[in-house]
Amino acid sequence: MANNLTYVQLSSCVNPSFWNKLTELKLNVDKLDEASRNIWGYFTNLNKDCVNSILEVDSTSYNENFNDQKLYIPFHGKILNKNTIEQFKECNKTDLINLEGKTLLESIKNGEVIKDPSLLNVFSILCFADLKKYHYYYWFSFPVLKDVIIEKGEEIFLSNKFTTENIYKLYNDFSALTANQKSYFIVEYASDELKLHKLEDKLNYITFENHTQYYFAFYNISSNNIPGSQLRNYVALILHYCPFLEEETQNFIAFILSREGSKVTCKDSTVFELKLPKADHGQNWVGWEKNERDKMGPKLANMKNTLDPNKLADDAVDLNLKLMKWRIMPNIDLEIVKNSKCLLLGSGTLGCSVARTLLAWGVRIITFVDNSTVSFSNPVRQSLFTFQDSVDMKPKSKAAADNLKKIFPGVIATGHQLNIPMPGHSVGESMLEQVRENVKKLDNLIEENDIIFLLMDSRESRWLPTLLGSHHNKIVINAALGFDTYLVMRHGTFNENLTETHSTCPEGFRTISGNRLGCYFCNDITAPGNSMKDRTLDQQCTVTRPGVSQIAGALAVELAVSVLQHSQRNSAPAFYQITNKAAELGCEIENQCVLGLIPHTVRGFLSSFNQVLPATEKFKQCVACSTTVVEEYRKNGFEFLLQVFNSSKFLEDLTGLSEMFKETECVDVWDLSDDEDE
């Protein structure tokens, strides 16, 4: 009962390092050259637990010499890397594989294959690499002769035909072969003994009379008793040198390695009786690999995640945060942090440290605003600048954005050189349009962003952003520094209705709802004026302890992230201790959000290494966030602002502060400077 032999096809298995090396060669060596390149494929059937017979390629495939690691047999390959996707598509696949086949036939005829039998095992890769996207289109072929009909006779396991001793000896002889001799060899059975011969040593001695004592052995690519398709190339070789075997029955060994415990054995190899066809060295070759949809067509490897350093950095940053979520805080909302657009008004020590902490939290959109250039004193304190930036006198906002992208290319960072108009800084006729423009730009920036950080170096420059933050109802985080003190706070939400919303509050604490929380100016009852002229007390302090800005910058971001975790965002209430009773009672408010407390204000004192968390109510005559001021801006817009810029007294009159001043003698001014180190 004769059946025609069926075959197993190889499957390609590309290691990531193969694409890595291809990219390197394309960029540095080949450039626009399309010449094909010789490569090695690796095959073994050990250490595999898979249904396919796989041929591996990796970075060492491009080496001159094959490194068998005592484990692999070589496949001789060629890679043809096309310059464009069109050339890749237009390439004639039939011509290509027939050309490969022709070369193989020649090496059979000229005897090269006899010396190096591994030459019967060939493959080629047609490829196009889109290096911008890290997309690799590729198509493997494993050329074998078409239309070779072989009839299968008896098949039997090696272990059922020969003694254990013989099989053991055969494996030892096999192990001693060089890698390229392992692919195809001859086994002789004579006087109850198995002997292994190299093709070049024995092929010429096989005759019609003695051929039954010989077995043509091949290292089979399949472990399940079906020969690999490369057998057809072997048969072409055999019939060329032993034409007397045409239409004769001949013994073959499909040689495979397997494990018996830890030890390697060849006992699971199969002996086949095969009836060979007539020699017909046709010109038609087949062997293009099917793709994952089981169609004849190329495959696409998307290696962006593996090879694009930008993507690697992007994923690594996110993964670091996800580990925090997975391992410590399953309920933290990282997406809301990542998707928050942050506006940093001021790009000095605070701006730099806020930006870096935002980056660490995975924030991707960061916009800097500043009006100065990098000076020589800046780089040591302001963590985003270098000496060269000061030599180049780069604008701070731009230098900060550029350097942030150098640290992490995944961030969308932009810088705007912008003077923020200030109360009491009169606007001359010539500057009017510029100031109008700046106000409009700032208004747009605040509207576009989700979190506004006030990190400037003067008190009065915070006024307009505070007002605009209230007007657009954004999360506003304010940080200011003294010599060894810092203030970090969140502004309350703007809402005409100031009624207290009820929230439960543990003993020893009081609560202020988010719509009643104050802003930076609520605590101070003079309008911000020109500090150079009017206010000498808390604005002239120009030095801070170097660590203060790092602490305050980090706290500003952590406060913002906590606000984002609360369902009410900036409307989240704030708690504060009314007596020491809370501490005595051991009462703590820990779970206001998943990260813990969301204070209104953090005030720190470095001299005592102490920190307190007061909360203050909105001042109804506040010059920046009161209903009167916001409504006035909503009604009169720039005209109103202009009046304030020209005279900060206007604000005091508007809010009734002037009236109040008459009543109050003593003005308690905060001992805090807004200045940084300039």
Place this chain on the structure above:
Amino acid sequence: MDSNQTLTIDEFNLSIENIIKISNDILDGWTLHVNKENDNGKYITKKSTISIEEPGKGNPITLTYEHHVVFSLSYSVPMICFNVWKADGSVLSMEEYLNINQNFDDSNMYNTITQLDHPVLCRPFLTLHPCKTQEIIEPFLSTSKNPVISWLTVVSSYVHLKILEEYIKHC
């Protein structure tokens, strides 16, 4: 006996050289790499290929594992780092890997498998979290001839690594 005994880098190097020797005898595929710029530059790697069913889709896919056994100077323990890729070369992310892995239930997989930088290659790899390793390896330090093998036999099943019995004879 010293209760806070740790594996020295010399013991580690001897252990992995021993693994290479055994592997060469039985064609197990471990390869030694030496990076001269690092004190802990010696490490070994092995590739193995499996077929699994793609979750949700049911069709078989071929996955290649590349395991690295490398010494972590910061933990003074051996680390097992690995990457897994599909037949086209694309490497599985940690989430994709955990998604197809059957060995972990939801509650502890993130505590067992993590992603860390390879101590020599400085590239992200999947790994077993090294903070438990000292606990596992400590008893072997005085009793095993090859503590690295002893440790591998304990942890290998978590990372799809097969340790043949031949190795166990050597520890």
